Amino acid sequence: MMxxxxxxxxxxxxxxQPNLKIVSNEAKKTVYQTQNLDLWYGDTHALKGxxxxxxxxxxxxxxxxxxxxxxxxxxxxxxxxxxxxxxRTTGEILYRERNILDKEYAVxxxxxxxxxxFQKPNxxxxxxxDNIAYGPRIHGIKNRRILDEIVEKSLRGAAIWDExxxxxxxxxxxxxxxxQQRICIARCLAIEPDVILMDEPTSAxxxxxxxxxxxxxxxLKKNYSIIIVTHNMQQAARISDKxxxxxxxxxxxxxxxxxxxxxPSDKRTEDYVSGRFG
Amino acid sequence: MVxxxxxDKLNVQDLIEQSKNKGAKxxxxxxxxxxxxxxxxxxxxxxxxxxxxxxxxxxxxxxRVPFIDYIFGTEWMPFSGTNPTYGILPLxxxxxxxxAIAMAVAxxxxxxxxxxxxxxxxxxxxxxxxxxxxxxxxxPTIVYGFFALTFVTPLLQEIIPGLKIFNALSPGIVVGIMIxxxxxxxxxxxxSSVPKSMREGALALGSTKLEVALKIVVPAALSGILAxxxxxxxxxxxxxxxxxxxxxxxxxxxxxxxDSIQTMTAYIVxxxxxxxxxxxxxxxxxxxxxFTLFIFTLLMNLIAGFISKRFREEY
Amino acid sequence: xNYLHEDRVKKRMASRLIKNxxxxxxxxxxxxxxxxxxxxxxxxxxxxxxAYLNWDFLTNFSSRFPQNAGIKAALIGSLxxxxxxxxxxxLFGVGAAVYLExxxxxxxxxxxxxxxxxxxxxxxxxxxxxxxxxxxxxxxxLGKSVLAAGFTMSLLILPVIIxxxxxxxxxVPKDLREASYGMGATKWQTIVKIVLPSAIPGIxxxxxxxxxxxxxxxxxxxxxxxxxxIHFLPEGLLSEFTALPxxxxxxxxxxxxxxxxxxAAGILVLMIVLVIMNSVAIIIRNKFSKRY
Numbered sequence: 034m035m036x037x038x039x040x041x042x043x044x045x046x047x048x049x050q051p052n053l054k055i056v057s058n059e060a061k062k063t064v065y066q067t068q069n070l071d072l073w074y075g076d077t078h079a080l081k082g083x084x085x086x087x088x089x090x091x092x093x094x095x096x097x098x099x100x101x102x103x104x105x106x107x108x109x110x111x112x113x114x115x116x117x118x119x120x121r122t123t124g125e126i127l128y129r130e131r132n133i134l135d136k137e138y139a140v141x142x143x144x145x146x147x148x149x150x151f152q153k154p155n156x157x158x159x160x161x162x163d164n165i166a167y168g169p170r171i172h173g174i175k176n177r178r179i180l181d182e183i184v185e186k187s188l189r190g191a192a193i194w195d196e197x198x199x200x201x202x203x204x205x206x207x208x209x210x211x212x213q214q215r216i217c218i219a220r221c222l223a224i225e226p227d228v229i230l231m232d233e234p235t236s237a238x239x240x241x242x243x244x245x246x247x248x249x250x251x252x253l254k255k256n257y258s259i260i261i262v263t264h265n266m267q268q269a270a271r272i273s274d275k276x277x278x279x280x281x282x283x284x285x286x287x288x289x290x291x292x293x294x295x296x297p298s299d300k301r302t303e304d305y306v307s308g309r310f311g
Numbered sequence: 312m313v314x315x316x317x318x319d320k321l322n323v324q325d326l327i328e329q330s331k332n333k334g335a336k337x338x339x340x341x342x343x344x345x346x347x348x349x350x351x352x353x354x355x356x357x358x359x360x361x362x363x364x365x366x367x368x369x370x371x372x373x374x375r376v377p378f379i380d381y382i383f384g385t386e387w388m389p390f391s392g393t394n395p396t397y398g399i400l401p402l403x404x405x406x407x408x409x410x411a412i413a414m415a416v417a418x419x420x421x422x423x424x425x426x427x428x429x430x431x432x433x434x435x436x437x438x439x440x441x442x443x444x445x446x447x448x449x450x451p452t453i454v455y456g457f458f459a460l461t462f463v464t465p466l467l468q469e470i471i472p473g474l475k476i477f478n479a480l481s482p483g484i485v486v487g488i489m490i491x492x493x494x495x496x497x498x499x500x501x502x503s504s505v506p507k508s509m510r511e512g513a514l515a516l517g518s519t520k521l522e523v524a525l526k527i528v529v530p531a532a533l534s535g536i537l538a539x540x541x542x543x544x545x546x547x548x549x550x551x552x553x554x555x556x557x558x559x560x561x562x563x564x565x566x567x568x569x570d571s572i573q574t575m576t577a578y579i580v581x582x583x584x585x586x587x588x589x590x591x592x593x594x595x596x597x598x599x600x601x602f603t604l605f606i607f608t609l610l611m612n613l614i615a616g617f618i619s620k621r622f623r624e625e626y
Numbered sequence: 627x628n629y630l631h632e633d634r635v636k637k638r639m640a641s642r643l644i645k646n647x648x649x650x651x652x653x654x655x656x657x658x659x660x661x662x663x664x665x666x667x668x669x670x671x672x673x674x675x676x677a678y679l680n681w682d683f684l685t686n687f688s689s690r691f692p693q694n695a696g697i698k699a700a701l702i703g704s705l706x707x708x709x710x711x712x713x714x715x716x717l718f719g720v721g722a723a724v725y726l727e728x729x730x731x732x733x734x735x736x737x738x739x740x741x742x743x744x745x746x747x748x749x750x751x752x753x754x755x756x757x758x759x760x761x762x763x764x765x766x767x768l769g770k771s772v773l774a775a776g777f778t779m780s781l782l783i784l785p786v787i788i789x790x791x792x793x794x795x796x797x798v799p800k801d802l803r804e805a806s807y808g809m810g811a812t813k814w815q816t817i818v819k820i821v822l823p824s825a826i827p828g829i830x831x832x833x834x835x836x837x838x839x840x841x842x843x844x845x846x847x848x849x850x851x852x853x854x855x856i857h858f859l860p861e862g863l864l865s866e867f868t869a870l871p872x873x874x875x876x877x878x879x880x881x882x883x884x885x886x887x888x889x890a891a892g893i894l895v896l897m898i899v900l901v902i903m904n905s906v907a908i909i910i911r912n913k914f915s916k917r918y
Binding site for chain 1: 731
Binding site: 336340344348352430449457542545550552597601609 | 724748749817848878
């Protein structure tokens with residue numbers, strides 16, 4: 034196995050490489066480096082000169098009022114933003130040292146490494162099993178035994194195995210909203226991505242389901258780098274290590290979550306986190 | 312819990328890397344849009360084929376029959392051995408008679424049904440009626456033709472003593488019944504999309520449902536209603552089997568509706584079921600008539616499209 | 627100042643309410659008329675045709691004598707026609723719909739194709755017959771074969787299938803596509819594995835309705851010159867054949883009164899075929915109806 038590749042060995046690293054990722058606190062590696070990113074939707078300048086480095090095995094929260102560009106930024110990280118016609122970008126986003134905005138970089142390859150969980154639970158109208166197996170299958174894994182294994186592991190990873198193990202072949206639409214969202218997380222885990230992007234993953238969920246997803250995020254951070262967009266400031270404070278505050282397409286402040294919420298440097302951040310606007 | 316560390320050594324990203332078949336994938340991604348584009352072009356080719364066919368054969372027809380005689384001629388007697396004449400007007404008149412009668416039946420009844428369904432009927436009634444309208448729209452025209460000939464004509468003969476067995480009235484009425492569902496359901500769609508708030512505004516002023524329907528909803532949905540009527544005209548003009556079975560084969564340039572007529576479509580059928588050989592003037596004449604028919608219906612379709620686009624209501 | 631006089635309003639109120647009632651009954655009557663017509667139509671066909679509708683009718687070829695006339699050649703011929711029209715029209719119809727909904731960019735060409743489809747839908751069926759006669763029967767020398775008629779009918783229902791498929795594809799929620807792209811799926815994978823499976827009930831429902839139109843259409847077959855007196859079954863796609871509506875048309879035109887009953891029996895067979903096809907469409911619609 035390629036021991037020195039941090040993308041590998043998601044599930045086996047702890048017995049073979051027990052200390053590679055989890056230990057060193059002071060010098061965490063960066064997964065994403067954003068440099069001078071500008072983005073336009075037609076004539077609308079949606080992101081302005083974004084500079085942001087994101088560390089691995091951390092939860093990075095992105096907060097800000099609606100329309101501040103936080104979702105746009107997240108969707109730029111796996112280039113889903115390109116689904117909107119007339120999008121234009123300048124600048125660089127380095128993912129593991131490669132510029133993903135380079136047209137040579139195949140989006141399919143990028144999205145295989147960078148998973149995404151959406152605002153509204155969006156399972157496919159298929160069985161739970163087929164939902165989870167979708168990713169591995171499209172990437173050419175057909176062996177039934179391996180698929181079975183991946184499905185179980187992913188569902189366990191998303192803390193929903195016990196709830197669905199007896200109904201794997203039932204339609205995922207029969208599940209509750211919170212369960213559906215955890216199925217979507219499991220579906221994302223099935224290809225063992227390096228990074229997981231979460232776009233307001235709890236905004237459509239009830240408080241109890243929200244809590245479950247938040248606990249799950251804490252758990253996942255041991256093995257994945259997570260970037261989460263949220264409009265819920267308490268949530269950002271509860272689960273994230275670092276927080277970036279976006280306003281009008283700009284990064285106003287980016288620091289450790291504690292600092293953002295207790296002692297922000299910028300007046301606008303303070304106004305926002307104390308609930309004076311947004 | 313995550314990944315049950317230490318349990319096994321499955322690594323999905325490795326497996327993905329191994330099973331990658333990039334070349335084939337890329338090839339398919341490039342190829343499919345092109346193949347699909349070709350399938351989309353088939354419909355264009357069909358139109359080109361229709362126009363090409365009609366023009367090509369019609370030009371041959373006009374080599375034999377002067378254009379002016381065709382357009383302004385009031386006598387259509389292609390089977391006359393000594394002196395065949397090809398004046399299209401009788402066929403057009405026959406077509407217009409049937410169309411006018413059909414519209415006189417279909418527009419008021421279709422509109423009334425649409426008003427009932429959209430303004431008065433409960434959801435459950437609508438759920439029963441709409442499928443029935445769909446079934447009625449799906450009955451093959453040959454069945455309607457047979458119905459006109461064997462039921463409607465004898466019935467009308469009881470009422471109108473002078474009515475011939477082939478006439479314009481009976482097929483006209485039946486064509487009207489045939490297009491009624493189309494007009495009703497398209498008009499109903501237009502009326503249903505008038506916002507509820509407009510109705511509520513009028514009802515709150517003390518209007519009756521009828522006043523709401525006639526003074527608020529119908530005017531607001533007028534473009535959709537008009538478009539549905541024009542589409543109905545187009546279908547009536549192009550209708551073939553009903554007029555072939557019940558209309559007769561006597562092209563006449565007059566205004567009566569109780570005697571045998573011939574429409575453009577019925578003429579094409581008459582020639583097709585007869586034994587006019589390939590290459591005869593009669594053979595080419597069906598293309599000239601078909602072209603005329605095509606222009607009429609195309610015009611109607613363009614008008615309908617124009618009405619619904621130009622006067623689309625913004626709520 | 628009082629513009630509204632209470633007694634005047636009251637006086638008018640009665641007549642307004644009566645008008646409302648009266649016209650409501652008229653509207654209801656117009657709506658029920660279609661039901662009545664359908665009932666009369668079915669009653670007529672059954673009462674006229676039932677006596678002739680028996681096993682011999684299904685297994686005999688047509689005949690000059692009404693009592694011997696059967697519909698075998700036409701019934702089998704229609705099934706052959708269906709066997710050509712179904713794959714051809716679905717392949718090209720769904721293909722075009724996928725292209726227009728998933729790949730086509732907003733361009734003049736796309737607008738043109740789309741406009742062309744809606745105009746094609748308005749072309750009378752008999753004109754498609756003229757197209758088929760020139761292109762398929764003569765130019766490609768397919769003769770009055772199953773294939774020539776099948777191609778003609780496929781073109782006739784193509785616009786209906788395209789539009790129905792486009793609607794079904796458009797109804798597939800955007801977030802399902804996003805989820806698939808988000809896993810690193812390619813566009814084609816997303817179409818094949820997510821979009822089409824979700825759209826298939828709508829496509830099939832619309833497709834079967836279009837196919838039943840092709841089965842019931844007469845005019846194009848008449849123009850193609852499809853024969854009616856045929857005493858053999860098609861042996862291949864290039865065989866001559868006849869079809870249900872052609873056979874009915876021929877019987878309906880005959881002067882002997884008995885042939886009207888034969889025609890009615892033929893109509894019953896045609897209607898049964900159509901009812902079966904529509905039931906299949908309804909079953910598909912109900913079985914696969916999905917919540918998103």
